[in-house]
Amino acid sequence: MTNAAEVARPVVAGSAAEEYLDFPGGRVHLLRGGAGRPVLFLHAAGGAGQWHQYHERLARRFDVIAPDHPGFAGSDELPDVEGVDDLVLHYLDLIERLGLVRPHVVGASFGGWIAAELAVARPDVIGSLVLLAPAGLRLPEHPPADLFFMTPEQVVGALFHNLDHAAALFPGEPSVDDILAAYRDMTALARFAWGSPFLSNPKLERRLHRVTAPTLVVTPVEDRVIPVEHGRRYADLIPNAEYTVVEDCGHAMYFEKPAEFAAVTGDFLARTTAPIGGNR
Amino acid sequence: MKFVFFHLMPYPYLPDDFDENHPSPSLTFPNKFFDRKRGNQLYHRYLDELEYAERLGFDGIAVNEHHQSAYGLMPSPNIMAAALARRTERAKLMVLGNAIGVRGNPLRVAEEIAMLDHLSNGRVVSGFVRGIGWEYFAHSINPTHSRERFDEAHDLIIKAWTSDEPFQWIGKHYEYRYVNLWPRTVQEPHPPIFIPGAGSTETMRFVAAHGYTYMSVYAPTTLVGRWFDGYRRAAEELGVEPDPEKLTFSVPIYVAETDEQAHSEGRRHVEWLFHRGLKQGFQVVYPPGYMSPGSLRGVLMSGMKPYTETSYEELLAGGYVVVGSPDTVAARLSELQRTLGFGQLNGLFSIGDITHDETVRSMELFASKVIPALRPLGAASGTAVAV
Numbered sequence: 165m166t167n168a169a170e171v172a173r174p175v176v177a178g179s180a181a182e183e184y185l186d187f188p189g190g191r192v193h194l195l196r197g198g199a200g201r202p203v204l205f206l207h208a209a210g211g212a213g214q215w216h217q218y219h220e221r222l223a224r225r226f227d228v229i230a231p232d233h234p235g236f237a238g239s240d241e242l243p244d245v246e247g248v249d250d251l252v253l254h255y256l257d258l259i260e261r262l263g264l265v266r267p268h269v270v271g272a273s274f275g276g277w278i279a280a281e282l283a284v285a286r287p288d289v290i291g292s293l294v295l296l297a298p299a300g301l302r303l304p305e306h307p308p309a310d311l312f313f314m315t316p317e318q319v320v321g322a323l324f325h326n327l328d329h330a331a332a333l334f335p336g337e338p339s340v341d342d343i344l345a346a347y348r349d350m351t352a353l354a355r356f357a358w359g360s361p362f363l364s365n366p367k368l369e370r371r372l373h374r375v376t377a378p379t380l381v382v383t384p385v386e387d388r389v390i391p392v393e394h395g396r397r398y399a400d401l402i403p404n405a406e407y408t409v410v411e412d413c414g415h416a417m418y419f420e421k422p423a424e425f426a427a428v429t430g431d432f433l434a435r436t437t438a439p440i441g442g443n444r
Numbered sequence: 445m446k447f448v449f450f451h452l453m454p455y456p457y458l459p460d461d462f463d464e465n466h467p468s469p470s471l472t473f474p475n476k477f478f479d480r481k482r483g484n485q486l487y488h489r490y491l492d493e494l495e496y497a498e499r500l501g502f503d504g505i506a507v508n509e510h511h512q513s514a515y516g517l518m519p520s521p522n523i524m525a526a527a528l529a530r531r532t533e534r535a536k537l538m539v540l541g542n543a544i545g546v547r548g549n550p551l552r553v554a555e556e557i558a559m560l561d562h563l564s565n566g567r568v569v570s571g572f573v574r575g576i577g578w579e580y581f582a583h584s585i586n587p588t589h590s591r592e593r594f595d596e597a598h599d600l601i602i603k604a605w606t607s608d609e610p611f612q613w614i615g616k617h618y619e620y621r622y623v624n625l626w627p628r629t630v631q632e633p634h635p636p637i638f639i640p641g642a643g644s645t646e647t648m649r650f651v652a653a654h655g656y657t658y659m660s661v662y663a664p665t666t667l668v669g670r671w672f673d674g675y676r677r678a679a680e681e682l683g684v685e686p687d688p689e690k691l692t693f694s695v696p697i698y699v700a701e702t703d704e705q706a707h708s709e710g711r712r713h714v715e716w717l718f719h720r721g722l723k724q725g726f727q728v729v730y731p732p733g734y735m736s737p738g739s740l741r742g743v744l745m746s747g748m749k750p751y752t753e754t755s756y757e758e759l760l761a762g763g764y765v766v767v768g769s770p771d772t773v774a775a776r777l778s779e780l781q782r783t784l785g786f787g788q789l790n791g792l793f794s795i796g797d798i799t800h801d802e803t804v805r806s807m808e809l810f811a812s813k814v815i816p817a818l819r820p821l822g823a824a825s826g827t828a829v830a831v
Contacts, residue, residue, distance in 0.1 A: 312732060313581060315725050340744045347740060350732040351588055358586040358732070 178220040180230075182238075185261055190240025192258070194231035198223025201291065201437050202267035204259065205230040206275030209311065209353045210323075211419070213237025218418035221426035225434060226268070231258060233275075235352030237345075248300075248356055248365060252281045259289060268433050269377075272296040272417060273390060274353060280368065280375070280398065287376040292436040294429050295381045296417055297390045298398055299357075302364035306391040310362075312354065325386035325414035333419060372401040378436040379405040382417075382428055389415035406432070445781065445822040446689065447815055448504040448538060448790040449497030449807065453490045453524075454721055455514040456797035457482055468724040470513035470578045477514070486517065489800050491524070493793075495531050496804065500811035504536035504569065506790065509543045511582045515721040522556040529563035537564045540638055540659065540790070541571020545590045546583040550597035550618060551625075554604040558629045566630035571638040571659070572598055577729045588733025591646070593617050605634035638692065643671055643746075644739045645678070652679040652686075659692040659790060662718075665763030665783060667746060668693065672784050688787030688822040693780065696792040698767045698802075699809040709802060710767040711756050716796025718751040718759060726750070770813035777818055787822035 180197035195215045203226040205219065212232040222228050234254065235241035245254050255278065259267060268291040271279030276298025283293050299308060309322050324330040338346070357363040379402045383395035392409075399407035410417070410424050418425040458469065459477060466473050494505045507524040510516035518524050521539045529537060537560065542553045561568040574594045580587040596615045603611065603623070610624035629635055637656040641647040642663065648671070651658045658675045660668045672691050679686040696717060698710035730740060749758075759765045766776050777789065793810070794803045 313727065315727060340741065343744060344737055344741060347730070347732060347735075348737065354586060354732040355588045358580075358584075358588065360584045362584065 178215050178217075179223055180215040180219065180228075184238075185231075185258065187234075187242055187254070187257070189242040189244055190234070192231055192234065192240070192242075193238025194229060195219070196227070196229045198226050198228045200226045201433070202227045202229060202262075202264045203433065204255070204264065204267045204269045206255070206269065206271035206278050207233065207236070208273035208275050208417075209349070210416075211272070212239075212349055216418060217422040218426050218429075221422065222270075222430055225430050229262065229264070229267070233278075233352065235355060236349050241352065241355075246355060248278060248281055251278050251356065252285050255282055256286060256289065266291040268292045268294070268437070270294040270296065270429055270433075271298060273299050273415065274357065274363070276300065277363075277365075277368075280372070280402075281365065283375045283377050283379070283402075284368065284371045287374055290377050292433055293375065293377040293379040293402075294432060295379070295395070295398055296425065296429075297383050297387055297395060297415055298381065299363050299390050299394065300365055300368055301394050301397055302361050302366045302369070303391070303393055303397060306393040308363050308391070308394070309389045311389065312350070312358065322388045323414055323416040324420055325384070325412060325416075326420060329420045330416070369397070369401060372398065373403060375402045375405075378432075380428075380432040381405055381407045382410060382425070383407075384410045384413035384415060384417050384420075386413060387415045445786075445818050445820075446503040446788045447501075447818075448506050448536075448692070448788060449494065449502040450506040450508075450538075450540065450694070450790050450792050451490055451494055451794055452508065452510075452515065452721075452792065453486070453517040454717075454794075454796060455483060455486065455517055456716065458514065458720060462720060466723075468578075468728065469515050469721060470510075470724060471581055471728070473514055483517070490517075490794065491527055491531075493800070493803055493807070494528055497793075497807060498532045498535040500807060501815060502535060502811065504538045505532065506538035506540045506569075508540050508571070509573070509575070511579055513578070522553075522560060525560050525568070526563060529560060529567075532564075532567075535567070536569050537567045538569040538638070539571055540569075541573040541640070543575030543579055544572050544597035544601070545574035545594040546579045546585045547597065548583075550600050551604060551620065551623065553597070554601040554625055557601075557635060558605065558625060558627050561629040561631055561635055562627060568629075568631070568635045569638060570635045571640070572601075573640055574734075577731045577734055578724060580731050580734065581728065586733070587731040589617065590734050591736075602634065605629055640694075641671055641675070643667065643674075643742050644736065645674060646736070648674045648678040649682075651675060651690075652682055652684055655684065655690075657690045657692055657788070660694050660786075662694060662696070662722075662751075662764055664748065665780060667748060668763070669784055672786065676785070688785055691784070691786040692788040692790050693784055693786040694790040694792070695763070695777075695780075696765045696795045697773060697777075697806070697810060698765075698793070698795060698798075699770055699773050699806045699814065700802075701769060701809070703768045703772050706768045706772075710795070713795040713798040713802075714759060714765050714767065715756055717792075718754060718764070721796055722751040770809050773810070774814045774817040777814070778821060781818070781821045785822070789818070 180195040232239035234245045269279045276295040277300025381399040383392045399405045507521040509521045604625045613620045640659045676686040700706035
């Protein structure tokens with residue numbers, strides 16, 4: 165057991181249905197539940213393949229589509245998708261494949277980085293944008309924590325503000341298969357994030373002015389993985405972005421406070437949802 | 445059998461609270477603990493030991509590469525080999541190896557090895573390693589690219605050594621519009637190649653297919669046996685005769701006059717090596733993507749404990765280390781040779797926090813009493829046995 169990914173275990177099966185989509189080089193797994201305007205949810209380093217209470221709550225108001233990034237959880241590693249620029253094209257393909265019309269895009273941490281890149285590349289394709297403790301900016305004064313270098317105990321300590329919340333999510337001794345699954349998720353993350361620059365695109369900051377989507381940036385106040393300055397910088401640079409915080413919460417976000425994160429996300433999306441076709 | 449005197453060049457002067465307060469001697473262990481003067485003395489002591497090994501009759505003297513660590517002070521093994529090249533005359537000069545998986549510019553390795561081949565008059569042996577886990581943190585090199593970077597750097601270096609016309613290299617990780625190596629190596633077509641293996645079947649097949657030498661890392665005999673069997677199987681499948689000299693067994697060795705003396709002196713040095721020098725977390729040993737899923741499953745299923753949790757007694761019984769009187773060491777290594785079938789022995793004599801005097805005595809006893817007993821073992825089949 166090596167990493168953040170094991171933090172995220174299926175908590176609620178809920179109303180989600182499983183689906184697989186074929187792409188060049190393999191297939192992608194996704195969970196989908198609810199009805200209404202489509203919300204594309206892009207998961208963090210942890211949380212792939214899981215329909216959490218957070219998703220379940222959002223699905224009461226929206227059609228929530230939660231794919232696993234290539235190489236994570238139930239998705240094959242797609243050899244051609246080896247950088248975040250490739251992930252942007254991958255999700256443009258996925259949006260088209262599913263026939264989604266200007267879906268809202270919600271991204272957490274690593275997924276927030278992808279969501280921001282998507283909104284920069286194709287502002288016309290998405291509805292509203294919600295970035296939850298997004299990674300992706302290169303702020304030398306506020307480097308993200310190196311989850312790769314941490315022991316499992318350190319990862320949990322870094323992710324959760326309230327360790328009681330963490331304890332409930334972890335089983336006892338992980339099996340060999342648990343360890344291999346976590347290693348696979350972390351390997352998928354490393355493909356996109358490890359190197360110089362680390363977990364960031366230095367060019368992203370100066371491109372954020374391109375975003376036209378109504379945008380909400382949310383940071384958990386006690387984030388010890390992605391310093392809150394990252395969220396603030398996103399909010400400063402994305403035109404008309406709103407910014408809000410969730411108190412007493414660490415980077416685990418919806419694993420720690422699912423109801424709060426679902427409310428903050430859902431309320432913003434409901435408020436900014438225009439009738440389909442109304443502002444295309 | 446051939447005998448290699450291998451050095452790690454550790455920095456042994458750790459603070460008293462090291463065990464409690466430092467998770468590893470690598471990467472995050474502050475370099476304020478490197479005492480400039482004592483460190484300076486260590487380099488000269490260690491080079492003296494390598495030079496002395498040649499005079500004692502070892503067939504090869506070997507250095508390796510580690511970065512940002514008290515475990516080993518050779519970020520550039522080629523510099524150490526250069527320091528030895530003109531101070532020695534006969535022994536193979538073995539760089540085991542250059543960590544080509546983390547190097548930014550593999551052509552530099554090709555150039556330096558070629559230069560070393562001249563300085564040593566054709567005695568260089570070139571090892572290639574991927575670089576162990578922590579080097580990927582130290583170099584900000586993506587470990588998910590480790591295998592393909594290693595493979596590409598290897599192919600590029602070999603082509604640079606063997607091509608006699610300029611060529612262009614366009615690969616995934618390296619691109620050169622002009623490759624035209626000056627100097628060429630002394631040895632033709634190029635120096636012999638050693639590759640360490642730790643169970644990956646891809647590596648076994650790679651080594652066998654190229655006719656390279658497969659070298660074990662510190663592990664229990666049961667595992668090393670499996671690896672060597674895997675190499676032999678791969679060789680047979682490729683129709684290559686598995687020559688014992690293509691198998692090198694790596695092991696720390698401490699010899700004293702009696703078993704009692706050897707254990708009472710050797711224990712702490714062995715414990716330094718395995719419990720301090722190699723103290724590091726799972727996530728540092730196996731950064732994501734460094735291991736294929738199959739190889740990692742193999743490691744997890746092997747039941748091999750972390751070095752730090754393996755007691756001195758377990759290290760002895762498992763065949764990770766060999767300690768004792770000359771007779772005991774000769775008998776134990778003969779037994780290991782019969783079990784494992786290797787033709788080269790890569791011995792680490794300067795173990796952990798051992799003193800220079802202990803090192804010298806251990807290597808002298810080994811050279812005078814153990815080497816003669818073991819020499820006939822593991823010779824290549826069909827060739828005359830050297831005694």
